[in-house]
Amino acid sequence: MxxxxxxxxxxxxxxxxxxxxxxxxxxxxxxxxxxxxxxxxxxxxxxxxSRKGQRRCPRCGVKNSYQAKFCSECGNRLRMRLKPGPAEQSRLHVDxxxxxxxxxxxxxxxxxxxxxxxxxxxxxxEGYVPPPxxxxxxxxxxxxxxxxxxx
Structure with a gap:
């Protein structure tokens, strides 16, 4: 490479x-x-x-951010953990x-x-112009x- x-x-x-x-x-x-x-x-x-990790809505199955409180498709309230466990913590952002x-x-x-x-x-x-x-x-x-x- x-x-x-x-x-x-x-x-x-x-x-x-x-x-x-x-x-x-x-x-x-x-x-x-x-x-x-x-x-x-x-x-x-x-x-x-990286991108934010996602989980599926139990009602409609659409993927939502782990940090979302409501489903972006059906509006269903998503269950939140008070303190994310190690598995969820490592999936908050995924490379x-x-x-x-x-x-x-x-x-x-x-x-x-x-x-x-x-x-x-x-x-x-002097006169520096940043690249686009x-x-x-x-x-x-x-x-x-x-x-x-x-x-």
């Missing part, structure tokens, strides 16, 4: 532990978005993209993509933190797709 591209966008400073977000390309073929660069107890580390081996984790961590340090250095220069976020659509798209084809 070769990490062929790493793009970092520095955080806006609202959360003092969150330093930035990252998009990583592997072998010029696979993209992983929304990695987070965080200050931990032992320094910087890379958190993998979407993650390295399996420690070597892979170290490789990702080293590449992302190196790119973060470079972006931080660039940000300290992955959510922003390039203006070229709108120039090419201004008229809708009508049938």
């Amino acid at each position: 070769e990490i062929t591209n790493v793009r970092v966008r520095l955080a806006d400073g609202v959360n003092e532990r969150l330093c930035g977000y990252c998009t990583m390309t592997i072998d010029n073929e696979f993209v992983v978005r929304d990695l987070r660069i965080i200050i931990g107890d032992k320094g910087l580390f890379v958190a993998m993209p 979407i993509a993650h390295p399996i081996t420690p070597e892979c984790r170290r490789k990702i961590q080293d590449c992302v933190i190196s790119a973060y340090e470079k972006e931080k250095t660039r940000a300290s220069a 976020s992955d959510d922003e659509i390039p203006s070229e798209y709108f120039e090419e797709h201004t008229e809708l084809e009508r049938g």
